[in-house]
Amino acid sequence: MGLPMELRQNVLITSVDKLVNWARGASLWPVAFGLACCAIEMMAAGTSRFDLSRFGAEVFRPSPRQADLMIVAGTVTTKMAPAVRRIYDQMAEPKYVIAMGACTIAGGPFQGSYSTVPGIDNFVPVDVHVPGCPPRPDALLWGIMKLQEKIRTQSIADQRR
Amino acid sequence: MIAPTEALVAGSFYTFAAIALAGAIGVVLARKVFHSALFLVLTLASLAATFVILGADFLGAVQIVIYVGAITVLILFGIMLTPRNVELPESSGVGRSTAGVFVAAAVFIVSTTVIVTSQWPRSMSTPIPDRPTTEAIGQGLFTTYALPFEMASILLLIAMIGAIVIAREEQ
């Protein structure tokens, strides 16, 4: 996959990696959608007390085409799951997913219910899980910073296409 | 010897004229109406450029304001309000097409012959040096051509009311 190992540490690749990862991490625009109570906490993360915008991530894009980050905030029901997957598919690469709250991670209090998906890992690749029921806005900020850490370890040499 | 800047001006005139002609052919030949409208924009905009090169800078700007800014937008609106025309089969019978092309070719040949063979007065062989047009046009519109000007405004008013009456949904 990708480049041979001896080229990985090439100056050109590593410095381009640094720039690209810095830019991607510093401007994570989320899709504007929320499913349940976690969404309220997600909105609170954008307000003055917690201020998501300090990390450049307050630009909630209404269209998934322009967003980089999908924060799945709230219980995903089996009826909603195709819609969530569809929004994920509509996003442009590179795209990241944060699963926010117990319900999205594992079904939460509704686990085993006939209508609830036991965790969104079943149908979208999740980058960061933010536990809590619901997690506080600080926890979402923590999740975004974790995601930035993860982005920093990426390399363009690994990209498949 | 040709002065280089003037050669540049002449060259841009012919370039824009060619673009305008290509756009006009596109208007006629494009299969989708929407593409025709975009070609029309191309034609009108490059004609505005040729007007500027021909010393009519005010007219060039007016061309962009009225034609590109208003009439094309109106046409695009018309296209979007009549969505089913996208699938309209465009070939309208071989007979009518050949007749149309024949008429157009005849008009073109006749006018070209007239233009090429006419004895134009000597005084018209060189361009009039550039002069400020805005003021001259304004003066003309309010003195010599005041009557046509007023009639044009009345025409616009009538057209506006007529268009509203025709296009309005019956209540």
Added chain:
Amino acid sequence: MPQELPPLYPISLQHGLLLGAALFSIGIAGALTRRNAITILMSIEVMLNGTIVTFVTFARYAPTADLAGQIFSIFIMTVAAAEAAVGLAIVIAVYRLRHTVSVDAVDTLQG
């Protein structure tokens, strides 16, 4: 005796007139061959623009005191705007009645 066309430089009266004539003819071809009413309207706009080009060229080369050619071009544009507005209104009214914009569908008056 036919006057010879001057070389491409400088832009001559004849070249401007030829551009106008070509645009006008292309417009005629479009107006006569297309069926879509909106395309026909656009072809008419191309024809009107051919006329404007002719007027502007004459204003450039005819030694008159005022800019009659350019002023007339402005009148042409006014008429073109009025024509486009009324024409599109008619097209939309026809579309509402017949659900098509083909000019062939609007031939009831032929009897």
Added chain:
Amino acid sequence: MNCPTDNFICNPFLYFHLAANAIFRDHLPEPLGTIIVLALTVAMVTTLIALIVMSQVWAERRIVGFMQGRLGPNRVGPAGLLQSVADAVKLLLKEIIIPTQADKIPFMLAPLLVLVPSLVVWSIIPWGPGLSVTDLNIGVLFVLGLGGIPTIGILTAGWASSNKYALLGGMRAAAQLIAYEIPLVIVVLVPVLLAGTMSLGGIVEAQSNLWFLFFLPVGPVAFLLFLVAGIAEVNRSPFDLPEAESEIVAGFHTEYSGMPFALFFLAEYANSFAVSAMTTTLFLGGWGGPILPPFIWFFLKTYAVFFVLVWIRGTLPRLRYDQLMRTAWKVALPLALVTLGVAAIELSLIRSLLG
């Protein structure tokens, strides 16, 4: 500050101009040298636009942040100054999605149709005395003409996306632009009438004694109308109905991602800067001002107007569509006509009184 054109403090681009001329025009055959110098000028103006747009995006996010009791972007670079750079780099490197159903060539053409006119406007903005790429004698008309072309781009974007929200957004944008262009054109005639010229440089010079904003009673009304119609022209909040996310997703650029979307974004900010610059030029005396060099005055005033735009955005909720249209046709248009009439009468009265 009294500023001769050949003073380096007054005309910071003089170095560039002289150097470019010395390098290219003196050593190359004639049309080539001119073309290269022109291309360099274009490149410089484009770079300037990119820098200004980045500063605007940063300023807007910080100012709105402070207005809402937040901090705004402050993690990327000193005080978040590199935030726009990060956004730009990210958008450049994002995937460009072209929907299967889209009309491909118009789809990719639309962002250019929107962007290019808003960049061309910058070529005639007078930054200082004699300091513009070109000073046309029909400058005002030129600006108005260029203001109409993005409408076509927006309609194209809406139609070519083959997405109903994009189409609705495009239609809305076009209807709004047409509605507000009319009062805008009429109200622009007020400074033209007062200055007696359509050249932007001439209009600025005519304001050396009195800004047209203070030409009572029509000045303030015309200024306000111009600002309102200008905000509506560039689709900024509270007139951002074409991209109202609560109703029609992202409007005409719903289907655009990556670079084409960045072009729309760039065009929006380049346009709002152009509106600020035009307000400055037409009503606030342009580059005129004491002590400081003219171009600094120009930037100060323009950024002040831009601050007002941000302030309005941070304060007012979005209008409803019928309110928007009613404002345009039933308030702005008659008011603009009355303003123009009063200005004409007042001017002729003043002329006859002063002989």
